[in-house]
Amino acid sequence: MAYKVTTQTPASRIAAIVGAIAIVVLIALPFFAGRGTIQDMFFILTMLVLAQFWNLLAGYGGLVSIGQQAFVGMGAYALFGAVILWGLDPVPSILLAGVAALIIAVPTAFFAFRLSGAYFAIGTWVIAEVVRLLVAQWKTLGGGTGTSLPRSATRDMWFVEMIEEALGVRSAAARDILAYWLALILAIATIGGIYWLLRTRRGLALAAVRDNTEAAKSVGVDAGRMKWIVFLTSAFGTGLAGGLIYMQKARISPDAAFSVTDWTAYVIFIVVIGGIGTIEGPIIGVLVFFALQSLLADFGSWYLMTLGVLAIVIMLVAPRGLWGLLSERTGLHLFPIRRRLTGGQLTTSEE
Amino acid sequence: MALLQTQNLTAHYGDFQALFGVDIELGEAETVAIIGANGAGKTTLMRSIAGVLRNDAGAVSFDGVSIGALTADEIMAQGVAMVPEGRKLFPSLTVEENLLIGTYGRKTAGHWTLDTVYDLFPILAERRHNPGTALSGGQQQMVAIGRALMSNPRVLLCDEISLGLAPVVIKDIYKAIPQIKAAGASMIVVEQDIAQAMAVADRVYCMMEGRVTLSGTPDSLSRDDIHNAYFGASH
Amino acid sequence: MIWIDTIIQGILLGGLYALFASGLSLVFGIMRLVNLAHGDLIVMGAYLILVLVTLLGLSPFLAVFVAVPLMFALGWFLQKFLLNRTLGEDILPPLLVTFGLSIALQNALLEGFSADSQRLPTNALTTASVDAGPITLGVMPLLTFASAVLVIVGLNQLFYRTELGRAFRATSDDATTASLMGIKPANIFATATGIALVIVTIAALYLGLRANFDPNIGPARLIYAFEAVIIGGLGSLWGTLLGGIIIGVAQTVGAAINPEWQILAGHIAFLVVLLVRPRGLFPRAND
Numbered sequence: 069m070a071y072k073v074t075t076q077t078p079a080s081r082i083a084a085i086v087g088a089i090a091i092v093v094l095i096a097l098p099f100f101a102g103r104g105t106i107q108d109m110f111f112i113l114t115m116l117v118l119a120q121f122w123n124l125l126a127g128y129g130g131l132v133s134i135g136q137q138a139f140v141g142m143g144a145y146a147l148f149g150a151v152i153l154w155g156l157d158p159v160p161s162i163l164l165a166g167v168a169a170l171i172i173a174v175p176t177a178f179f180a181f182r183l184s185g186a187y188f189a190i191g192t193w194v195i196a197e198v199v200r201l202l203v204a205q206w207k208t209l210g211g212g213t214g215t216s217l218p219r220s221a222t223r224d225m226w227f228v229e230m231i232e233e234a235l236g237v238r239s240a241a242a243r244d245i246l247a248y249w250l251a252l253i254l255a256i257a258t259i260g261g262i263y264w265l266l267r268t269r270r271g272l273a274l275a276a277v278r279d280n281t282e283a284a285k286s287v288g289v290d291a292g293r294m295k296w297i298v299f300l301t302s303a304f305g306t307g308l309a310g311g312l313i314y315m316q317k318a319r320i321s322p323d324a325a326f327s328v329t330d331w332t333a334y335v336i337f338i339v340v341i342g343g344i345g346t347i348e349g350p351i352i353g354v355l356v357f358f359a360l361q362s363l364l365a366d367f368g369s370w371y372l373m374t375l376g377v378l379a380i381v382i383m384l385v386a387p388r389g390l391w392g393l394l395s396e397r398t399g400l401h402l403f404p405i406r407r408r409l410t411g412g413q414l415t416t417s418e419e
Numbered sequence: 420m421a422l423l424q425t426q427n428l429t430a431h432y433g434d435f436q437a438l439f440g441v442d443i444e445l446g447e448a449e450t451v452a453i454i455g456a457n458g459a460g461k462t463t464l465m466r467s468i469a470g471v472l473r474n475d476a477g478a479v480s481f482d483g484v485s486i487g488a489l490t491a492d493e494i495m496a497q498g499v500a501m502v503p504e505g506r507k508l509f510p511s512l513t514v515e516e517n518l519l520i521g522t523y524g525r526k527t528a529g530h531w532t533l534d535t536v537y538d539l540f541p542i543l544a545e546r547r548h549n550p551g552t553a554l555s556g557g558q559q560q561m562v563a564i565g566r567a568l569m570s571n572p573r574v575l576l577c578d579e580i581s582l583g584l585a586p587v588v589i590k591d592i593y594k595a596i597p598q599i600k601a602a603g604a605s606m607i608v609v610e611q612d613i614a615q616a617m618a619v620a621d622r623v624y625c626m627m628e629g630r631v632t633l634s635g636t637p638d639s640l641s642r643d644d645i646h647n648a649y650f651g652a653s654h
Numbered sequence: 655m656i657w658i659d660t661i662i663q664g665i666l667l668g669g670l671y672a673l674f675a676s677g678l679s680l681v682f683g684i685m686r687l688v689n690l691a692h693g694d695l696i697v698m699g700a701y702l703i704l705v706l707v708t709l710l711g712l713s714p715f716l717a718v719f720v721a722v723p724l725m726f727a728l729g730w731f732l733q734k735f736l737l738n739r740t741l742g743e744d745i746l747p748p749l750l751v752t753f754g755l756s757i758a759l760q761n762a763l764l765e766g767f768s769a770d771s772q773r774l775p776t777n778a779l780t781t782a783s784v785d786a787g788p789i790t791l792g793v794m795p796l797l798t799f800a801s802a803v804l805v806i807v808g809l810n811q812l813f814y815r816t817e818l819g820r821a822f823r824a825t826s827d828d829a830t831t832a833s834l835m836g837i838k839p840a841n842i843f844a845t846a847t848g849i850a851l852v853i854v855t856i857a858a859l860y861l862g863l864r865a866n867f868d869p870n871i872g873p874a875r876l877i878y879a880f881e882a883v884i885i886g887g888l889g890s891l892w893g894t895l896l897g898g899i900i901i902g903v904a905q906t907v908g909a910a911i912n913p914e915w916q917i918l919a920g921h922i923a924f925l926v927v928l929l930v931r932p933r934g935l936f937p938r939a940n941d
Contacts, residue, residue: 182932189688191928194924469834470833523817
């Protein structure tokens with residue numbers, strides 16, 4: 069048998085090699101890059117994680133959420149709670165951040181799944197507001213004004229001393245490097261995990277549900293269950309990212325941790341600009357977003373206005389985003405999902 | 420010169436071509452029937468003429484003017500009204516509101532008003548305040564015809580007006596056609612029911628697989644001709 | 655007695671939320687479009703009235719008459735040239751385009767008017783109150799509520815008594831068949847959004863007269879409006895009024911217990927209704 073069903077393409081093999089080299093470079097980055105670069109890369113990687121999970125929800129699952137800030141904020145507060153109230157180390161507390169987001173995702177989904185389409189979107193936003201208002205009542209964590217991680221906890225954080233010695237940097241820089249490496253692991257695991265999910269039978273079913281719920285049902289795909297899986301997965305991942313982001317910031321307030329602009333609007337713009345419904349899109353999108361922010365951030369509200377207008381233009385002119393334009397022109401797929409038949413001769417008779 | 424004419428009309432649904440160069444003509448005060456089996460392209464032809472499907476600019480002309488590139492509402496304003504397949508009454512509107520909506524895009528004085536439509540189909544006057552969709556299939560068909568007449572169209576396109584109705588109801592509806600003709604409208608009637616079509620039409624076109632396979636006056640066509648044109652010669 | 659007072663204040667506050675919500679309800683009912691920039695458009699309306707008051711020296715109530723045609727035109731063009739292009743099977747384009755619009759609008763207002771809060775000038779009438787037995791009612795809340803009722807009566811008349819209203823309903827049922835009747839769906843949608851922005855302007859007047867506003871408060875108004883629409887049942891205007899009242903009463907009762915709970919109580923009321931009646935109190939049959 070010379071036939072083979074494969075999803076590989078020549079471009080994806082090259083991409084895998086380039087990707088492997090990129091990962092090695094990124095791991096080694098703290099050995100030669102300055103603290104500013106590391107902080108920028110931390111920002112890019114965490115936004116990339118948020119974007120990949122929103123893309124999984126909206127681009128693959130058809131669930132347009134405007135309430136991702138609920139999971140970022142919940143994750144962040146869970147981490148602060150675990151450190152401040154239980155005296156846990158911040159690094160393992162990141163896992164608790166994911167679990168906390170997962171826990172509130174269950175009632176959120178229960179309510180929001182009663183709404184469809186656009187109403188689902190606003191419904192998730194309402195629930196995020198409810199969570200923000202409730203957290204603002206949590207006086208031991210600073211209520212509406214927020215709180216900081218205690219100095220003792222950040223100083224003695226796991227691995228920090230190791231990094232200080234190995235790289236010969238101060239404690240604050242070592243914490244940034246640790247956060248960066250954790251963000252890198254999270255980003256690679258996120259992209260790898262989503263790519264894996266999309267290539268499984270479940271993932272193919274997901275595409276079927278997005279394209280046509282009725283038709284997918286008729287071939288035996290449980291659309292309701294897929295929605296739950298996707299929603300909970302992305303809540304968990306978003307919570308991990310939220311915990312990590314605020315571990316690095318070391319200071320939290322409800323308005324910042326549950327900000328719809330920072331954790332949902334930016335993320336939506338990244339995905340839309342890069343290309344919704346592809347894994348490559350958020351990667352391109354986050355780079356464009358970072359470039360725009362570096363160029364325009366001094367202009368304050370002009371910057372956000374530009375982002376808003378850019379998202380409108382892209383949605384109307386190139387609804388598949390920058391990556392969509394590129395892959396239409398070139399047929400390029402770095403993370404191919406489609407299964408293709410290769411090898412052998414396509415003849416009607418078998419030997 | 421023909422009042423309404425298609426020339427080399429083609430139509431596509433995505434990659435699927437549904438019409439292959441169809442030429443038909445409708446004269447002033449004439450009634451033309453288009454017959455053919457399911458999937459022959461009859462409804463596609465009606466939708467193309469009415470502007471629901473996009474055409475080449477030159478493919479359809481009405482009263483000497485090319486209307487192929489106009490939108491459905493513009494074509495309706497020119498005086499070509501359609502009774503769509505499946506009746507398509509507006510469920511949020513009462514019978515009377517459904518009729519009145521027919522005058523939205525074209526307010527032309529003429530024979531047809533609410534009163535004359537109620538004279539044509541007296542049952543509708545009784546049901547005027549009911550929701551359109553609460554009516555029986557035959558009554559809904561009457562509303563759909565009345566709705567199209569309300570604009571006093573010069574051409575009335577009737578798409579499958581007997582589909583899914585009992586024979587006795589079909590007879591009632593077809594009784595109205597001579598009166599519609601008498602009031603001055605030219606008509607294209609799309610039918611699967613050959614006998615009904617032959618009875619009211621001045622001329623008949625037979626379609627198969629997106630092409631016109633036969634045309635002529637009802638008495639010039641033999642049963643075998645029609646049978647072959649309808650199902651293909653091999654049957 | 656204090657509870658009756660609280661509840662009546664809540665009912666009157668519901669009038670304001672119903673005004674926020676009616677435009678959203680209208681647009682959704684006709685074209686299944688949810689405009690995420692709705693709240694920001696209300697805030698923009700308030701700034702427009704403020705500018706007219708400042709430039710022309712008009713009273714806010716007169717400035718509204720100048721603002722209404724401007725806002726109608728804005729809505730018409732917005733729908734015709736931007737939002738109509740996003741309508742279709744896919745729900746993403748309208749959501750993302752209106753979300754982009756919301757962010758762009760908020761920041762344009764920030765750029766133009768700064769983040770300082772503003773208020774429309776009040777006079778003796780707007781701060782007056784009337785005694786109704788043991789309870790004192792503000793003239794402003796009463797006027798707001800009366801306007802909400804008038805707007806809803808007006809919209810119902812428009813929908814069920816006019817040719818345009820028939821065309822709205824027919825297009826909402828089936829846009830393709832409506833076009834066979836000579837209706838241009840694109841223009842019907844544009845007109846509907848124009849009317850929605852007329853209601854937005856009226857809502858903006860009361861928003862600006864009753865309290866301070868700044869460019870960032872739009873999203874919260876969108877959320878209240880959305881909650882009122884869902885509670886009432888999609889497409890039912892009287893339901894929307896009732897939804898507004900439920901949110902309003904929940905908020906004033908919440909605030910009476912603990913001022914920090916005002917907003918939270920409104921959201922909780924919404925979630926409770928969603929739990930018991932997922933399709934709202936007056937759901938439309940054919941949705």
